[in-house]
Amino acid sequence: MAQADDPRRRIPRTDALLAHPTVAAAADEYGAAAVREVVTEVQQRARDGQIVPEQVLEHVISALPTRPGSMTPVINATGIVVHTNIGRAPLDPRAVEALVAASGYVDVELDLGTGQRASRGAGALQALLAAVPEAEDCLVVNNGAAALVLATTALATGREVVISRGELVEIGDRFRLPDLIESTGAVLREVGTTNRTSVADYAAAIGERTGCILKVHPSNFRIDGFTSSVGVRELAALGPPVVMDSGSGLLRHDDALPEEPDVATCLRDGATLVTASGDKLLGGPQAGLVLGERATVELLRRHPLARALRVDKLTLAALEATVRGPRPPVAGYLHATPDELRHKARRLADAAGLSAADVVEVDGRVGGGGAPGVPLAGWAVAIPEDGAVALRTGSPAVLARVERGRCLVDPRCVPDDDLPALAGAVRRVLGR
């Protein structure tokens, strides 16, 4: 039991803390539950003797929420353009504007002229078809995996999906495409070997039970050496519909990523459908794109599962703005020249009170689901290794890269507007 002189008796009571004007204002703005959680947690720290009771109010105030929700914006100083753990592609400001505009009531499924129901998200679909005239029709679903599930469900449930053993890919976080495909009730018909598959392997497996041929781009690994695989063009000549899971969402060929498949080329080569993600190299919101032959896209659109994989209006708005708009941030970061990056790193070093000697040459990466192994030449500011943790846990939160005993702060994926904040964070971490 707490004694009369027990300091715990001096811990401010919950209602007293909640009544403090600053605390009450935060509760009004961000919700009572979030604020109450902070209060309870700080009181517990006082009970545990980590802080004295007189510090409770001050600690509560400094821990009050300052934004709705718990996600913390992160400055990406890793040099990895599409970084899975920090939300893949950052949206272009115009996509953000479109998304905000769509956040209220909006004509997503209404023709304002006639007052009649209209086809949902037609603007985003038209934007995609304008960007890829090779496609007769297209469809947008929740993500790349959903696009693949819908395609294999509609084409191959109860039938076989013919796929090369070199393309049975795990996409991350223990999700494996073979499991995903089998979950649709399709049977995988594996052909070839890990490193080599020939057109004859496919031809031998094709028969009455074939629902489709699936080609998956190995977007997160490389196999070098004695390898061979079969291109879309040869597969298309075999007869059954060919689904190409291109992954990264490049709509057209990009010379900077010579081996990355793009939607337009796959369709020209004869793919029936191409699936892709919206938030990888396309640089838009999380979405799954399906582009291709009209009748097959329509088959997918009419499938009952399509309704469960439908995207919301915010995604449609951001996707349309991304596809119609100028080069999104992802493309800008990918194409930044080493010279531009050296200047950017020098500016960062200057502003952080460091010298040109701290600016070092580095390799950036495309990251999450695109162009594995393709190095992106760039420049970073090097600071001591322990700076990485301080940067990550600071405010603003900065994610840097640790390599060979150094912390590399790579400005490739940092918008110019964020450079002063990044420099300030580096300066504080170095104690300058």
Ligand SMILES: *Cc1c(COP(=O)(O)O)cnc(C)c1O
């Ligand atoms: C990323 C990727 C997927 C999954 O796409 P999500 O948008 O993450 O669902 C599927 N296939 C390939 C080849 C990929 O690169």
